[in-house]
Amino acid sequence: MEQLIPRVISRLRKLIATKLLTQFKGGSLCELCQQKCQQVPQLAKQQPGQQYSLICSTCNDDLPRFDLTDCQANLLNEPKIYHSLTKIKFQSLLAFAPYQWPYNLWITQLKYSGRFEVANLMAGLFTEHLQLSLAKKKLPQLIIPVPLHAWRLKKRQYNQAALLAYELARQLGCLYDENLIQRQKNTVPQVGQSGASRRKNLRGAFTLNAGVDLPDHVGIVDDVLTTGTTVNEVAKLLTHHGVKKITVMSICIAIV
Numbered sequence: 001m002e003q004l005i006p007r008v009i010s011r012l013r014k015l016i017a018t019k020l021l022t023q024f025k026g027g028s029l030c031e032l033c034q035q036k037c038q039q040v041p042q043l044a045k046q047q048p049g050q051q052y053s054l055i056c057s058t059c060n061d062d063l064p065r066f067d068l069t070d071c072q073a074n075l076l077n078e079p080k081i082y083h084s085l086t087k088i089k090f091q092s093l094l095a096f097a098p099y100q101w102p103y104n105l106w107i108t109q110l111k112y113s114g115r116f117e118v119a120n121l122m123a124g125l126f127t128e129h130l131q132l133s134l135a136k137k138k139l140p141q142l143i144i145p146v147p148l149h150a151w152r153l154k155k156r157q158y159n160q161a162a163l164l165a166y167e168l169a170r171q172l173g174c175l176y177d178e179n180l181i182q183r184q185k186n187t188v189p190q191v192g193q194s195g196a197s198r199r200k201n202l203r204g205a206f207t208l209n210a211g212v213d214l215p216d217h218v219g220i221v222d223d224v225l226t227t228g229t230t231v232n233e234v235a236k237l238l239t240h241h242g243v244k245k246i247t248v249m250s251i252c253i254a255i256v
């Protein structure tokens with residue numbers, strides 16, 4: 001039975017890809033294998049007129065993904081992942097893949113070069129994976145992004161986590177709110193800092209908009225999860241305001 005479920009999921013995934021498959025007429029090449037072949041049209045609900053078929057169905061099938069059925073749709077049940085995170089303050093973790101090629105490339109392009117179509121692609125792939133791996137009732141009612149400080153938002157012009165969160169919420173049919181939580185402190189980049197100094201940096205960094213009715217289950221979206229310090233701070237705030245279940249939804253996990 002345990003071996004059957006991944007096989008059924010793989011079969012279903014192929015079936016959906018085949019069903020959605022159309023002959024690509026744009027003349028572009030798959031950006032991973034550089035072949036002109038059948039492209040995967042966007043996997044879930046597509047905005048009318050949008051065209052962002054970037055990869056072919058063969059490359060799509062070959063992309064690394066976490067198996068979300070083995071862990072009962074919660075990657076915190078995976079010891080290697082659980083022990084790589086610090087003082088976890090959320091109940092559930094869903095992620096699409098380990099932080100490796102091509103996701104590291106796409107996330108860098110999204111973050112620093114404004115290549116927005118990869119946000120739609122990654123959200124589409126993640127949505128399809130979630131729809132095949134878990135029941136809709138296990139999804140959060142409301143999805144929010146990890147917020148950027150206003151100063152950094154002004155400098156970068158956009159929050160890459162918000163682009164991903166918006167697409168995920170739209171494609172999964174969940175509520176979306178990017179203003180629920182504000183980042184008050186403009187913290188220095190966390191890379192290379194110890195866990196203790198990351199936590200100290202982020203203490204009191206977030207505030208919640210008062211007067212908003214919160215559902216029982218909220219999803220926090222980020223592009224890459226590393227130590228989990230930032231999402232922990234957001235999760236603590238939500239729990240303090242009565243949220244019962246928090247699911248962190250990250251495109252990738254960088255296991256340190």
Ligand SMILES: [Zn+2]
Nearest residue numbers: 030033056059
């Ligand atoms: Zn390809």
